[in-house]
Amino acid sequence: MAGSAAEYDLVVLGGGPAGYPAAIRASQMGARVCLIEKDTIGGTCINRGCIPTKTMHATAHLMERMESASRLCTGDAAFGPDAESLFEYKDGVVGKLVSGLKQLLKSRNVDVIKGTGTIMGRGEIEVSGMGKVTGKSVLIATGSSEIDVPGMEVDGIGVVGSTELLELGRIPKSLIVIGGGIIGCEFASIFNGLGTKIEIVEMLPRLIATEDMQVSRFLQASFRKRGIGMHLGTKVTSLASEGGAIKAVLDDGSGISAEMALVSVGRRPNVTGIGLENVGIEASPKGIEVNERMETGFEGFYAAGDVVGGWMLAHVATREGIVAAENALGGSRTISYEAIPSTIYTLPEIASVGATEEAAKKLGLKVATGRFPFAANGKAKGLGEEEGFVKWVVDAGEKRLIGLHIIGPQATELIAAGVIAVDRRLTVDEFTSSVFAHPTLSEAVSEAADAVEGRALHILR
Secondary structure, rough: OOOOOEEEEEEOHHHOOOHHHHHHHHOOOOOOEEEEEEEOOOHHHHHHHHHHHHHHHHHHHHHHHHHHHHHHHHOOOOOOOOOOHHHHHHHHHHHHHHHHHHHHHHHHHOOOOOOOOEEEEEEEEEEOOOOOEEEEEEEEEEOEEEEEOOOOOOOOOOOOOHHHHHHOOOOOOOEEEEEOOOOHHHHHHHHOOOEEEEEEEEEOOOOOOOOOOHHHHHHHHHHOOOOOOOEEOOOOEEEEEEEEEEEEOOOOOOOOEEEEEEEEEEEEEOOOOHHHHOOOOOOOOEEOOOOOEOOOOOOOOOEEEHOOOOOOHHHHHHHHHHHHHHOOOOOOOOOOOOOEEEEEEOOOEEEEEEEOOHHHHHHHOOEEEEEEEEEEEHHHHHHOOOOOEEEEEEEOHHHHHHHHEEEEEOHHHHHHHHHHHHHHEEEEHHHHHOOOOOOHHHHHHHHHHHHOOOOOOOOOO
């Protein structure tokens, strides 16, 4: 514990999706481990990000499915979300997961210290109010924070960030979403599904511009159908409270008003205030510089998760944390970012892995694609969720599957097949030689691969 003369094998600074898995893995390897967390175990992901948003997404999806199913009902099928119950349920899910993590760490004999840790020197961490902790190796996993925008300061009342919106306890009647990236579009979908009138303002010409162009355009069409307003290629020049509402002035001179505004323009690595300068670890606003072994430039110090920038995703953070922990204990692990899945919990869901068609062409590859609509899939039709499609991107020269892009039902589950295919560099023939169960949504993934060479069975000529 803090102040103990004994030295830890690994000190982990941060208990989010990079830190706590690293601590568990190090303990599994027989190491003596200390985990320092200033807030709540689980980090942003479990407490203020992945888990609470996906819990609310599930409810928004259920509302949508109930509305669709109402045509099959008799009598009065009126329904609507109960905000108090929804937020209580969300908090309960988070609470159970945090409690479970604490038990996991305890069962692995990981010493958890609550406090703010500051790096003081080689293997030395000063914990606020607790004293000094020493370790043979240190893993920095301090995560990231929401980006502050001058002139759009979060006040928790009219102007909120994702944290405040998740703790609101009620469903606003209208909401301006500033930022049409992953976070902004997820919240737009969730609250639109719960009955909120949504207006998105995005400075780029399309939503979620990191995704395949066809997926992005399909999402925009779907949002319009759901009544979500979009102002693309547009910036907010000012926000102001006016008559009990928030008014956003746009750079085209127009204005929009809503009960609240959500500022969701991205996240920044937490690299300041943790003592990096005390040991000369290089960092920039983009994050701490590390190699493929998650080593910093200072011996015995590793970094993983959002604090290193790059892929700010919980599953990437976990893999980075495990790689760092194993290397800190004498292993020789590296990490590859060539087959990292992206999962976006909009309505409809989006998931992707590997190259987009546009990116592959920019690399000079001869590209082929195969696309299959969920409307032609028996399971999707039976579920009443026919919206969307599956699209493969293929290196036409080698016939290798280099990217998978899905928008539609359970896309975030279906993407696993694409991760394996892209990671193992499978060809179209190797992938389609496998038998996919019927009737399943996964058949659409197989048929999209068949469509690359015009062999999909359930598409009209």
